[in-house]
Amino acid sequence: xRERRRSLVGTVTSDKxxxxxxxxxxxxxxxxxxxxxxxxxxxxxxxDEGNECRIGDVVRIRECRxxxxxxxxxxxxxxxxxxxxxxxxx
Numbered sequence: 001x002r003e004r005r006r007s008l009v010g011t012v013t014s015d016k017x018x019x020x021x022x023x024x025x026x027x028x029x030x031x032x033x034x035x036x037x038x039x040x041x042x043x044x045x046x047x048d049e050g051n052e053c054r055i056g057d058v059v060r061i062r063e064c065r066x067x068x069x070x071x072x073x074x075x076x077x078x079x080x081x082x083x084x085x086x087x088x089x090x
Contacts (some may be wrong), residue, residue, distance in 0.1 A: 005063040056082025
C-alpha cells in the first residue's frame with residue numbers, strides 16, 4: 001500500500017535560486033503547560049521547475065523523492081499571487 005505524501009501551504013520568502021524557492025510554513029499549536037497559542041515557522045527549500053513563484057506568493061507544496069541535499073518538496077500549485085507594487089510610479 002502506498003503512503004500519502006505530505007501537502008503543506010506556505011508563503012514564498014525567497015526566489016533567488018534557479019528552480020528553487022524557500023517557503024515558510026506556519027503552524028499554530030498550544031503550549032502543553034500554559035495553553036498559550038504559539039506560532040512556529042519552518043522553512044523548506046522547494047523545487048519550482050518553471051521559476052513561476054515570486055516572493056509573497058501563497059503556494060501548496062507536496063513531498064517527493066529527494067531532488068538534492070535540501071530539496072524534498074515541489075510546488076504543486078500557486079494558490080494566491082503576491083500583490084506587485086510598482087515603486088517607480090509611487
